[in-house]
Amino acid sequence: MTDPQTNALAELEAATSVLSSLAWLATLQKGPQRAQTVSTMVAQAERVNKLLAASERFGNGPPRRRRVSRWRLAMPTDPPAGE
DSSP states (O other): OOOHHHHHHHHHHHHHHHHHHHHHHHHHOOHHHHHHHHHHHHHHHHHHHHHHHHHHHTTOSSOOOOOOOHHHHHSOSSOOTTO
């Protein structure tokens, strides 16, 4: 049995792959076929967004910025002038 975190990441990877393939396919098509592919892309993009939100809940989101302590902000970074 797979854990939910691995499952969410696998689904996200598959969904982004499908979205990429649809985008490539849309560049080759014209007219009504292209419109249908683009509408499918919109639905797939929404699915990717939902899966991305789910993976962020597991802690797989983009790296968070580290906070800088006030002490480090107060420390001078350049030596005093004249030295």
